[in-house]
Amino acid sequence: MKQLISYAVAALSLVATQAAAAPVTYYIQSEPYETVSNFTACPLGGCTVKYAKSNRISGSITLVAPLGSNLTDEDIDLQIHSFSISDGQNTYTDAQFFVDVFAQSARVSTDSAGNLTSFEFKFDKTHGTPYGEASYADSKAKVSYIWISSAPSPGAAVAASNSTCQFRGDNVNGNTNGAGCMMAYDTDSQGASSASTTGVTMSLTPPPAPTPVPTLSEWAMILLGVLLTGAAALNLHRRRQTA
Template structure:
């Protein structure tokens, strides 16, 4: 059971009219594997599909209109999201979904001389139907699935919640409040909620390297070849004996 203040975590569907005509820039996201997992223990309403494991992580990318300015220091910025393709290992967050929205909030960030993010707080909320409600455990539209990404003074982190109950929302007046996303939410396993966290996450202009595939050493290959040859010879000998 955990209540989170969405106002402390910035979201990603943010607006800035002056960047509308600028070129898009893609940021790549990858967290460490989850080191803490808590899955649902009951499912009174349905939709309790996520079962996180420590082999999963947050990964994917999002695109904004216009590059962030280099050498920014803890600045509140607005960026307009152009594309989104994120996965928490169980749920996919994409811009072509119909019955969901992304929280509209400002983001506080810092960048290095190349425009890479060095400090950031983002929050993505996936809605469970429209119009969204809140605080009603019997209404599927009061539930939300979220991805938090942050790199603050205490270090970077990723935190995901699936099917958590939203207890308050905002009206998005002027684009700087909580919108249809969730300002506070609770993740109670008995209500069908699951959650997981990772102790590190990177948001970079450079795609992460593909996972390495273990290969056998030359001696292992030689040994495997000898075993296969020996097995084939034994099989032929048995066939001759039974012929």
């Protein structure tokens, strides 16, 4: 009997250990964009993205295991298992990771229980190798990116497409091979589009689905219902007066 109990305890311990090491997914969502600047000219081509204020940054990042406790601005790009993040026009996924998408920044802080207290992520999409920089005339200097940060509260989110990279460099772990862009010009006359907003969350809980906006036909049905209700009420009122 004691041996069976020992086996049971060992099995439960193994299950608990595996559960603790299981991948964990964080969901990202920003507020709709507050400012939008779309390209006004396109000297080198590649100008396909135009942002709208109804767009936002959203998606998810899955880590290979839960975050540790008491992390302080820890670089966790090596812990990224998969991701899919959209800026409303472009989507960045792990299928492109280390091919033409690089994590220039992937930093978090946690409390004593491993709960996320702050974060900063920046994913860059390059436009060709070798990677040029600081030249509007070099198509390989072009870069698109998504950047989110929880600081200062309530955080900020920025998306850009077809910007010109001014300065490239590795992240802390040196995993971008110089492909990441540390500073970019988002100039609309040179083909760049950009958008930004304040307010972004990164949580273990999926964000609520957006409330659908009624279509024109739905509005017509609503209006018809209101008119029918009003007509019925008016007819009832007249009947009472003649009774």
